[in-house]
Amino acid sequence: METGPERGITLERGLVKGPEIHSQNPARLIEKIIRERILDSPYWKEQCFGLTAATLCDRAVELTYIGGQFGQQRPTPFLCLAFKAIQLQPEKEIILEYLAAEDFKYLRALAAFYIRLTFPAADIYKLLEPLLADYHRLKLRSMNGFRLIHIDEFADMLLTEERVCDIALPRLPKRIVLEDMEELEPRESALGSELSNSEGDSDDTNEVERNNGINSKEGH
């Protein structure tokens, strides 16, 4: 196989020198078409040149929406910054810091997106499930225009869907599988304490018991 970045500067731009993620060049986490669009976009050329982890943080703080592509297949700044993060490959601690930034929700969203793309499966669950308790609002821009979502919805999309923000996410095993392999505990919802007291859904009465059953460790 040819060496990635040296192969052809016109054929494969933006490739990263460094350790591989998911056994491929990190830049290939984003598909070629979208990668080309990002590299040709004005936001990338103007704002994303020579960024470091710190300046990336500055740019991310200025974001006002997340999203994939909009309009005439234009990549959003969110997407450009995500690709820049993939190119930079900041350290784990930095990303965790970004994720913990309570004041800047778009920075959090960016960190969550990066985590979903690059981190191993168990870490993804561990890091993104706390976001399911955060109900701040986000603006999502897509080909259909703007849409309002919340951080917990976004995290849920990252955990369950295959394509978020027009990027095909790497394969994530189901939670049950990881539980069976003893890498994870069953999910404890932030509603845990309220769940047993609440009415729940109107269907069966077993639900409350089942909830308690879920919250305790289940093995198979």
Added chain:
Amino acid sequence: MPPKLTQPVKRTRYFPGKRTSRSPSPSSSSDSESGPQGEDEQRTVKTEDVTELISEIGESASEAENSDEERDKQVSVRRQALGGTKPVVQSLKEVNLNERFKEETAIVESEYEESEEEHESVDESESESDVESESEEENKVLLRPVFVPRNKRTTKEAKPQFAYDTTADDEARKEKKKEETLAMIEQQIRAEAAAHAAASLHEDNIIANAEDIDDNDDVDPLAERAAWKLRELKRIKRERDELEQRERELQEIEMRRNMDDNERLKEDLARVRQQQEEKIKNHGKMGFMQKYYHKGAFYQDMDILNRTNYNAEALEDDIRDKTALPKIMQVRGDQFGKRGRSKWTHLLNEDTSQNTDSPWFRKDHGSKRTQEKLGGLHDAYPSKRKK
């Protein structure tokens, strides 16, 4: 420098019916006090003058360098040869090229008009006009344009000096003007760049834009929390459903392993029957000889994935119930009345298995063994073959 041989030749235009030849001018050396160039009458280039000129110029050229003064000298030499006495500078001052051009064109136009008006030449008027034009031409000073180097030019001096123009030095004024224009250009470029940046930023919505969607979190925190609760509950329910289904599957696998063959068979048949019922319920039953019509997926959205009942699609002018037709007309498409129509209609019609008393399909002792050995799944006599 090639010698300039020709004297200024007044180009006369040919107008039909008009005398163009003029009285031959006096020789070049004759007096002409109106100016160094003399009359504008048509001069014939005389070869003697030409050779004279050449020799003179050649001498002067060979003697001195081609400095400006020398050139002037040559010019003045030539001028004198042509009969002019005034120095070059002075004579040039008198020349106003614009005026001369106007005069020339006026003359030409007047000549043209006259020729048009008075096509049949009247000698008197012609001669008059000729005389007039000639006199005008006499008054006019027509100088052959000669190149004057920059520092010898006098036209700048002729420019009127404005009272408010304080800068005495030309160079300083030039510099100032240059700076001003540069400053203006720079300002313009900056303004453009700023506008472009603002526009692109605004387009990317980096700066806050007035959108309908408000991502301000402080509006009604209670409602937000309630909405979040609802979402969280739905998520929990979804997870629970998945778990349950998984459990159910595992259970069924267990049970099935423990069953006999017979029981498995019964279950399978029940399952098959159930599937068929569901299919009919979802898809709808196809009518008698109903044409299966699918519009094709090319021009349609993803909505077609949600549809389960394709049997409902039909062309507008289809007969829905073909049983109402006479038997001859119960054919597909445009087959009715055609000579190539075959006698056989459709499978169910030609099927002899169900409706007849054929020994192949009777359920009696004789066919028991045959049925057992047949392939496929039939409930009459299940196959005893070892799997």
